[in-house]
Amino acid sequence: MLFEFSVVLIFLTVSAVVVGVALWLTRLVAPQVPDPVKATPYECGERPIGHGWYNFNPRFYLMALVFIVFDVEIALTYPVAVVVRQWVEDGRGLLAVAEIALFLGILAAGLAYVWGRGDLDWARELSGILGEAEAGPNPASGPAPSPTGGTAQATVPGPSPAMPNASGSPAGSAASAQPETPKGPA
Amino acid sequence: MSTAQTPQPSDLTPETATCPAGGEGMPLVMTTTVDQFINWARQSSIWYLLFATACCGIELMQTGGPRTDLDRFGAVFRSSPRQSDLLIVAGAITYKMADRVRLIYAQMSEPKYVIAMGSCANCGGLFQRSYSVIPGVDTIVPVDIYLPGCPPRPEALNEAILRLQDLMRGEHWADRLRSHEPKTGGAGAGGQAAGNSVARGGQTTGTPASGADAGNA
Amino acid sequence: MKPAEIHRRLKAAFPDGILEIQEGLLDPAAVIAPARLLDVARFLRDDPELRMDYLRLITAIDRVDTIEVVYHLASLTHRHGAVLRVRLPREAPEVASLAGIWPTANWHEREQYDLLGVRFLGHPDLRRLFMPKDWVGHPLRKDYVRPEEYHGIPTSREAARARRVTAVAPPMHEAKDEEADGIMRLNMGPHHPATHGVLNFLLETDGEILRRVRPEVGYLHRGLEKIGELTPYYGTMPYTDRIDYLGAMFTNQGWAMAVERLAGIEVPRRAEFLRVIACELNRIASHMIATGSTAMDTGAFTPFLHWIRERETINDIMERICGARLTYNYMRFGGVSRDIDGETLEKIARWLDHFEPIIDEYNRLITGNEIFVRRLANVATISAEDAVAYGIVGPNLRASGVSWDIRRDEPYSVYPELDFAVITGQGWRGRVGDAYDRYYCRVLEIRESVKILRQALSALPAGKFRTEVPRTLKPAANEVYTRVEGPRGEAGFYVVSDGSDKPYRARYRTGSFTALSIIEHLSPGLMLADLVVLIGTLDVIAPEVDR
Numbered sequence: 001m002l003f004e005f006s007v008v009l010i011f012l013t014v015s016a017v018v019v020g021v022a023l024w025l026t027r028l029v030a031p032q033v034p035d036p037v038k039a040t041p042y043e044c045g046e047r048p049i050g051h052g053w054y055n056f057n058p059r060f061y062l063m064a065l066v067f068i069v070f071d072v073e074i075a076l077t078y079p080v081a082v083v084v085r086q087w088v089e090d091g092r093g094l095l096a097v098a099e100i101a102l103f104l105g106i107l108a109a110g111l112a113y114v115w116g117r118g119d120l121d122w123a124r125e126l127s128g129i130l131g132e133a134e135a136g137p138n139p140a141s142g143p144a145p146s147p148t149g150g151t152a153q154a155t156v157p158g159p160s161p162a163m164p165n166a167s168g169s170p171a172g173s174a175a176s177a178q179p180e181t182p183k184g185p186a
Numbered sequence: 187m188s189t190a191q192t193p194q195p196s197d198l199t200p201e202t203a204t205c206p207a208g209g210e211g212m213p214l215v216m217t218t219t220v221d222q223f224i225n226w227a228r229q230s231s232i233w234y235l236l237f238a239t240a241c242c243g244i245e246l247m248q249t250g251g252p253r254t255d256l257d258r259f260g261a262v263f264r265s266s267p268r269q270s271d272l273l274i275v276a277g278a279i280t281y282k283m284a285d286r287v288r289l290i291y292a293q294m295s296e297p298k299y300v301i302a303m304g305s306c307a308n309c310g311g312l313f314q315r316s317y318s319v320i321p322g323v324d325t326i327v328p329v330d331i332y333l334p335g336c337p338p339r340p341e342a343l344n345e346a347i348l349r350l351q352d353l354m355r356g357e358h359w360a361d362r363l364r365s366h367e368p369k370t371g372g373a374g375a376g377g378q379a380a381g382n383s384v385a386r387g388g389q390t391t392g393t394p395a396s397g398a399d400a401g402n403a
Numbered sequence: 404m405k406p407a408e409i410h411r412r413l414k415a416a417f418p419d420g421i422l423e424i425q426e427g428l429l430d431p432a433a434v435i436a437p438a439r440l441l442d443v444a445r446f447l448r449d450d451p452e453l454r455m456d457y458l459r460l461i462t463a464i465d466r467v468d469t470i471e472v473v474y475h476l477a478s479l480t481h482r483h484g485a486v487l488r489v490r491l492p493r494e495a496p497e498v499a500s501l502a503g504i505w506p507t508a509n510w511h512e513r514e515q516y517d518l519l520g521v522r523f524l525g526h527p528d529l530r531r532l533f534m535p536k537d538w539v540g541h542p543l544r545k546d547y548v549r550p551e552e553y554h555g556i557p558t559s560r561e562a563a564r565a566r567r568v569t570a571v572a573p574p575m576h577e578a579k580d581e582e583a584d585g586i587m588r589l590n591m592g593p594h595h596p597a598t599h600g601v602l603n604f605l606l607e608t609d610g611e612i613l614r615r616v617r618p619e620v621g622y623l624h625r626g627l628e629k630i631g632e633l634t635p636y637y638g639t640m641p642y643t644d645r646i647d648y649l650g651a652m653f654t655n656q657g658w659a660m661a662v663e664r665l666a667g668i669e670v671p672r673r674a675e676f677l678r679v680i681a682c683e684l685n686r687i688a689s690h691m692i693a694t695g696s697t698a699m700d701t702g703a704f705t706p707f708l709h710w711i712r713e714r715e716t717i718n719d720i721m722e723r724i725c726g727a728r729l730t731y732n733y734m735r736f737g738g739v740s741r742d743i744d745g746e747t748l749e750k751i752a753r754w755l756d757h758f759e760p761i762i763d764e765y766n767r768l769i770t771g772n773e774i775f776v777r778r779l780a781n782v783a784t785i786s787a788e789d790a791v792a793y794g795i796v797g798p799n800l801r802a803s804g805v806s807w808d809i810r811r812d813e814p815y816s817v818y819p820e821l822d823f824a825v826i827t828g829q830g831w832r833g834r835v836g837d838a839y840d841r842y843y844c845r846v847l848e849i850r851e852s853v854k855i856l857r858q859a860l861s862a863l864p865a866g867k868f869r870t871e872v873p874r875t876l877k878p879a880a881n882e883v884y885t886r887v888e889g890p891r892g893e894a895g896f897y898v899v900s901d902g903s904d905k906p907y908r909a910r911y912r913t914g915s916f917t918a919l920s921i922i923e924h925l926s927p928g929l930m931l932a933d934l935v936v937l938i939g940t941l942d943v944i945a946p947e948v949d950r
Contacts, residue, residue, distance in 0.1 A: 029224055029359065031296040038292050042266060045286035045594035046603065055585055057610040122611050122930070237594060239601050239623055240946055241648035241729055244692075248718070248728075251711035265596045281553045282535045283601060283622045286593055309560055312641065315633055316626035317542045317549040318534065321560035337729055 059122060066114055073107050221359050228271070228297070229351040231260040235270035237290070239277030242304035245337040246276045254340035259347055267294040272350065274343075275323045278306035278313050284326050291327045299353070301331045301346050308332050404483045406431040409453065413485075416446055425488070429664060429883045432473070432486035440489055441499045447476060447485060448504055454478045455485060456791050458501065460884070461511035462897055462910045463519040465545045470496040472521060475884055475897065479791060479807050486884070491521065500526035507794030510920040518543040518628070533621035533949060543629055585609060593622045597700050597935045600945025602919070604934070613934060616926035618919050624949040631909030636662050636876045637736065639909065644730035646894075646911055647947045649692055652678075652685040653889035654911075655734035660815065661885040661896040662736050665878040673866035674738030675817045679859045680751070681724060681733055682887075683852040687758075688717045689890035690845045690852075697842050697939040698769045701778045706769040713761055716754055723747040736876065738869030752860055755853055762849060770846060779842055780833030783925055783937040787836065793924065794917035797892020798844040799941055802828035803836035809888035821858050823851045838933075841940040845890075877904050891915050891942055915947035 041048050080100050087096040114120060234256075238246050250256045250263060264270045267290050279287055291300070302323050305311030313319035323329060330353060333346040410424045410433050420439030425432045435443050447455040459475040469490045477484040489498055500523035501508040512523040513532040520541035523529060531538065540547055549558055557563045587610055592603035601622035607614040627646060631639050643654040656678055663670060670678075691714050695707035718728040724743055725733035733740055769775055785795065790803040800807055808825040810818040826847045828840035878900045886895040892914030899908040918941040926934060 033296050035292065037289070038295070040289070040293065042268060042290075042293050043590045044592050044603070045290050046590040046592075047289070049588050049590060049605070054587060057585065060610060236596055241645060243600075244648060244729055248711060248715065251715065252708060253712070253715045278623065278625050280622060280624055281556065282533075282624070283593065284556055285554065286622070290594055312645075313625045313630070314560055316630055317547070317558070318624050318626050320556050321558065321563045325556050325563045339728065 062119055066111075066120065070107065070111070073104070077104070221357070222355075224359050225355050225357055228357075229354040232272050232299075232347065232350065232354075233264050233270045234261055234272040234274050235267055235290070235294070236263045236265055237273055237275060237287075239275075239279060239283065240306065242276035242306070242337040245340060246274060246303065246343065249340035249343045251340075254344055256344070256347065259351070261347060267291075270294055271297065272299045272301065273327070274301045274303050275307040275327070275329075276303040276337075278311060278319050279323050279326075280318045281320060282318070284320050287323065288326050297357075299330045299350055300327050301333055301343075301350065302329045303333045303335075303343060303346070304338060305334060305336045308334060311336060404452070404481060406483075406485065409483065409485050412450075412453065413443065413446075417443055427881075428486075429881050430475075430484075430486050432488045434488045434490065437489045437491060437498045440487070441501070441504070443487065444474075444501050444504050452481070453483075453485075454480050456480065458505040458507050458511075458794060459484075459886075459893070460895060460897060460910065460912045461501075461508060461515055462908065463496075463515040463521045463543075464899060464908045465493075465519060465543065466490075467493075467545060469493055470519060470521060472496075472498055472515065473897070474501070475895075479805060482812060496521045497524055498522075499524050500529075502526055505794070506792050506924070507917050507920060510916065517541070520544065531621075533624035535621070542626060543632075586614060591934075592619075598938060598945075599696065599943055600948075602938075602943065602945050602948065604922070604938075606931075606934075608931060611930055613926050613929050613931065616922055616929075616934060618922055620919065620945075620948050622949065623945045625946075627950045628909055628911065631906055631911075633905065635904045636878075636906065639906075640734065641730065641732045643911075644732055645946060646950055647889060647891065647913065647915075647944065648729060649689040649944060650685055650889040650891060650894070651729065651731045652682045652733060653887050653894050655731060656682060656816075657885055657887045657889075657894045657896045659734040659736055660887065661883055661898045662876065662878065664883045664885060665881055665898060665900050666736070666872075666876055667878075668737045668872055669870055670738055671867045671870060672817070672864050674868050674870075676859050676863045677739050677743055677868060678734065679817055679821070680743075680856060680863070681721075681731070681739070683855045683859070684717055684720060684751070685731075686852045686890045687849050688714050690849050693890070693939075693942040694765075694842060694845050694849075697779075697936070698775065700935050700939040701775060703769055703772070703775060706765055709761070709765055709768065713758060720747065720751055720754065723750065735869055735872070737872045738867070740869070742868040748860060748863070751856065755856060755860075759850075759853060762846070762853075766846065770843065776832050776839060778932070779839040779936055779940065780837055782833075782838040782933045783929060783940070784834045784837045785921065785925065789921065789924070790836070793921040795892070795921060796914045796917065797888070797890070797942075798826075798848060799841055799914070799918055800892065801826060802840035802844045804828050809886055809893060813886065815885075815887065817859075820862070821855050823855050826851065838936050838940040841942075845942070875904050877902060886912070889914065891918070891944070891947060911950055913947035913950070915941075915943045915945075919943050919948050 043049075077100065080096070084093070084096050084100075087093055236246075238244075248254070256262075261272070267273075271294075273291055273294065275287065291298070300323070302308050306313060306319065307323045310316075310319055310321035314321060320326065331346050331349055333342060335342050338346075407426075410421070410431065413433055414421050414424075417435075417439055420436050420443055421433055422436055423434040425434065447453050455476040455478045457477045457479050459477055460473075462473045462475075464471045464473065470493055472489050472491065474487040475484065476487065491498055496519075498521065500512055502512060502523075503525065509527065510532065512521075512526055513529060515521050516523060516526075516529055517531040517533050518541055530536075534542065535553075538553075539550070542549075551562070552558060587606070587608050589606045589608065590603060591606055592598045593601040595602075598604065603619035603622065605617040605619060607616075625645070627642055630642055634642070640655060640658060643658045644651040646654045662668075691710035695710040698704075699707040721731060722728055724747060725731045725740060727733075785799065785803045787803045787805050789795075790800050790805060795803070796807075804827055806825055806827045809815070810823075811825055826844045828835045828844060830837070830840060831843050832839045834840075880900055880902045882897070882899040884895060884897045886893045888894075893912060894914070895912030897908070897910040897912065898906050901907040922934075922937065922941070925937065929937065
């Protein structure tokens with residue numbers, strides 16, 4: 001069986017060699033002109049206005065984590081599909097189904113928990129994000145605000161229907177005048 | 187980088203290929219074949235930066251469309267200067283935009299080329315009497331091909347790409363090795379042929395680049 | 404209500420505020436005392452019989468000893484309008500800002516401040532709109548002299564030929580020390596594939612949801628209005644192509660109509676029909692780009708290419724009509740530049756037969772696609788009140804439920820004889836006025852244009868295609884504001900003539916300018932992807948914004 005792993009070794013070696021040769025060829029052929037202006041980050045033609053090293057929103061982390069878990073689940077389910085025929089011939093087909101169903105079921109329960117808790121939504125309340133944005137430069141005195149928001153301040157248009165709990169709380173909380181605290185993924 | 191050498195398209199043979207001025211003894215036959223190979227690879231995959239400011243941008247889009255297909259030359263559009271070889275300046279450039287053009291050009295990696303598409307990019311076009319349009323994009327970046335027209339027809343832009351391919355065919359890989367001077371902090375970011383593998387200083391005024399722009403006054 | 408009646412009411416309400424009624428103008432105007440401007444404006448907006456809810460245009464004119472500011476107002480409910488004028492001293496041109504009454508005044512006033520130096524008191528954010536921050540002077544003033552160079556770039560071609568400039572790019576932004584407040588500050592543009600031109604949006608976002616978006620424009624400001632003052636009337640026609648390159652026929656027609664009104668030139672019927680044919684073909688071409696690029700921005704690249712293929716045929720037809728594919732320069736004062744031959748008319752008719760099924764094919768490709776609908780429905784809804792208050796026009800306004808189309812409501816040319824429907828948003832897949840409505844209005848307008856084209860082709864009369872007009876036009880001193888319904892809405896031309904062969908002031912009112920100004924108001928709470936959809940469905944193009 002160890003011999004079958006040699007396929008993996010060859011695969012890894014060949015990919016490393018291919019990448020290495022490609023990079024070496026580029027180094028040989030391409031002009032290299034390092035330049036401080038060239039090294040500036042590209043921001044659509046402008047010089048960057050914010051910090052480069054920035055405290056990313058922890059919601060990205062949460063999304064990435066959930067994604068990784070289910071990506072690995074798919075990756076682990078594939079080998080089962082490969083060997084399940086062998087198991088069926090051995091008469092243990094029902095056991096195979098039960099095992100994989102258990103595996104998927106545990107992960108599905110985790111997904112249901114995360115989904116139901118609202119951790120998959122990007123924002124549970126918008127007031128922390130909007131902050132003082134509602135005091136915009138055009139306090140429209142005459143026209144009424146958009147029918148979606150119903151607030152006197154920021155117009156909060158309805159987000160795309162993919163977000164389940166979009167309509168309820170944000171409108172109300174955006175109108176609050178309290179100083180907001182930065183909302184983490186509570 | 188010396189501008190003494192003006193590469194002629196497609197007529198290099200091992201006998202007529204000369205060493206770069208002051209060159210060390212390089213095996214000429216090998217270099218020429220490598221040149222041809224590298225140039226063929228480069229000219230067959232010219233990735234151009236989507237840089238359309240005004241009306242010429244629409245003709246650029248139409249040129250990428252089904253009838254005059256730029257993709258058949260291997261030319262696809264990219265949105266990032268890091269991934270592009272060619273900057274097609276399509277449209278009028280204002281003073282406000284000029285700084286951004288310079289920065290974008292500087293952020294492209296070598297070898298990089300510029301086509302000034304349309305009258306506004308060539309010389310300011312019909313906005314020369316305006317207070318806010320620069321009189322030609324060659325005031326801020328070195329231009330390889332000037333493409334007249336207002337806007338140039340897709341066939342004209344096609345011709346410009348073909349002329350650029352001719353230009354690329356005449357390049358020498360060996361030149362690059364001697365152009366390694368890193369730019370100092372204050373020196374030209376869009377330096378005229380400095381740091382590029384093509385002797386372009388002579389090309390900017392010399393190349394007669396006209397496309398067939400019949401029917402476009 | 405006729406202007407005379409409006410002026411009578413104004414005089415009754417503000418006996419001391421109205422200094423003069425200019426009856427002799429083609430668009431009669433009332434001269435207001437600068438101190439009473441706010442009250443007059445509020446009265447005009449709130450009085451139920453006047454209801455001027457739509458501020459079309461604010462123009463400042465440099466009369467050598469004074470600076471005038473002219474306001475064009477309109478009421479979409481009562482279908483009437485008014486023109487106000489204030490005269491300000493040149494050394495200190497200050498007047499109250501109307502941004503509190505009509506939010507659309509915000510950007511108009513910033514533009515006039517930038518170009519002519521008029522200060523608007525009470526404006527929330529009075530800074531330059533088009534010119535760079537460190538520009539010196541106000542370019543549209545009559546005594547403006549353009550500088551020799553800017554940041555090392557020479558301003559004239561002769562100077563440019565003398566030397567090549569390759570200096571390093573100077574710093575454009577001072578890196579401010581932002582607090583670590585979790586807000587990401589980003590530039591979206593000017594070089595960005597989804598901004599439809601060189602527009603910059605300064606984003607403040609937490610990574611996904613936008614806190615604030617500030618559009619930054621002027622990257623394509625080519626000084627078309629100044630060039631309009633330096634060029635004779637007939638010479639400005641090619642420049643109008645470049646105001647809106649996707650709807651060049653409309654800007655051509657607007658300019659021609661404005662000067663024809665000034666000079667009293669009649670247009671023969673055949674020419675009017677030829678204009679309609681050219682314009683509706685142009686409308687189809689422009690809406691193709693608008694709908695196609697909306698799809699492209701959401702990731703669907705193929706429908707756009709289908710439209711590009713069809714657009715090539717329209718370009719061929721345009722080439723047969725006027726000689727150019729994109730910047731047409733087709734209209735002339737008194738008609739069009741050349742006649743159309745029977746072969747071209749047949750080609751148009753054949754193409755229309757070929758094209759109608761293509762619209763269905765396009766709809767099958769993308770319009771009903773669930774993912775596309777999810778991206779557009781209920782996104783960035785613009786209410787009807789907001790749309791009118793911010794000066795939105797065209798399909799954007801109609802998608803918000805306001806049925807206003809200049810072809811029907813302020814008719815011009817031969818549109819009264821043609822039968823077409825004005826498409827208003829129905830909330831087809833979401834709320835009225837959301838992005839999907841704006842998108843679908845344009846798709847339906849393509850069909851309406853096909854209908855109009857068929858009628859125009861069959862009703863095309865014989866006759867002259869252009870009235871004979873003197874080589875040098877010197878209209879009498881007057882002023883006029885003419886508008887046509889372009890693909891992006893109202894393409895308005897405010898021309899002030901002084902009896903010479905060049906306009907004294909040429910002001911262009913475009914739909915994209917005001918459409919862009921609403922983005923800042925709509926953006927808090929939008930997701931980044933929704934901002935892209937908003938920009939795409941508003942059909943903003945940079946040359947219209949910046950001129």
